[in-house]
Amino acid sequence: MTALIDFKNISKIYNPGENEVRALDGVSLTIESGEFAAIVGQSGSGKSTLMNMIGLLDVCTEGEYLLDGGDVSSLSDDELSDIRNKKIGFIFQGFNLISSLTAQANVELPLVYRGMKKDERERLSRDALTRVGLDNRMHHLPTQMSGGQQQRVAIARAVAAKPPIILADEPTGNLDSASGEDVMRILRELNDEGRTVILITHDNDIASTAKRVIRIHDGKIVEDSRQA
Numbered sequence: 001m002t003a004l005i006d007f008k009n010i011s012k013i014y015n016p017g018e019n020e021v022r023a024l025d026g027v028s029l030t031i032e033s034g035e036f037a038a039i040v041g042q043s044g045s046g047k048s049t050l051m052n053m054i055g056l057l058d059v060c061t062e063g064e065y066l067l068d069g070g071d072v073s074s075l076s077d078d079e080l081s082d083i084r085n086k087k088i089g090f091i092f093q094g095f096n097l098i099s100s101l102t103a104q105a106n107v108e109l110p111l112v113y114r115g116m117k118k119d120e121r122e123r124l125s126r127d128a129l130t131r132v133g134l135d136n137r138m139h140h141l142p143t144q145m146s147g148g149q150q151q152r153v154a155i156a157r158a159v160a161a162k163p164p165i166i167l168a169d170e171p172t173g174n175l176d177s178a179s180g181e182d183v184m185r186i187l188r189e190l191n192d193e194g195r196t197v198i199l200i201t202h203d204n205d206i207a208s209t210a211k212r213v214i215r216i217h218d219g220k221i222v223e224d225s226r227q228a
Helices: 047-054 077-087 103-113 118-131 147-159 177-192
Strands: 005-014 021-031 036-040 062-067 088-091 165-169 196-201 212-217 220-226
Touching (some): 021 047, 077 088, 103 147, 118 147, 165 177
Parallel strands (some): 036 196, 036 212, 088 165
Antiparallel strands (some): 212 220
8 A cells, every 4th residue: 555645764954064953854754544643742853844744835855755656855836835735634723714704714715726616615615614513603703703613613624625634733732621622523533534634742642542643852753653
């Protein structure tokens, strides 16, 4: 089976030379389709750099990255953006919603970039918001919703186009415990339906809900274990 995500000796080096910083240092990692993996590390460990690499938001200095069997290591920004828009749904700690747009319009925005017709955009955005329990909040602005509701809008935006990969960066970081549990339940459901979910976190309790835990420290993977 071809790995969905395949890192081959990936390094990310800042200030090459005498004072270089290796944010990632020779990382090799494979993630299969349908996995639920947590990447865990403290601030400065390299986990955010690893997330940016996986999500095609940054490119490696050394090594090779195969995504779904295709080498994406040397693609142009436009090519990376196109693949990112089709294959990866992002969920961020800070929600990243546009305050002047309703929940439905926020969810539709990535679909606009994909050139999708209005009727299809509206159908997919309604379905996604209903999926996360916000069918009665579609026309509300972010400022009219709680933090937990805003994060559910962000999840709906990430999954509306049904990308194969969901990349969640500290998705419970700004939420109370009840809202955080709700977000994790939705992510588990998405994984049960076949989506590959990659969770970036510093929280061991959150990480323990994933089926695989990958620990990173000083730019290197120091543990890779699967939960029973």
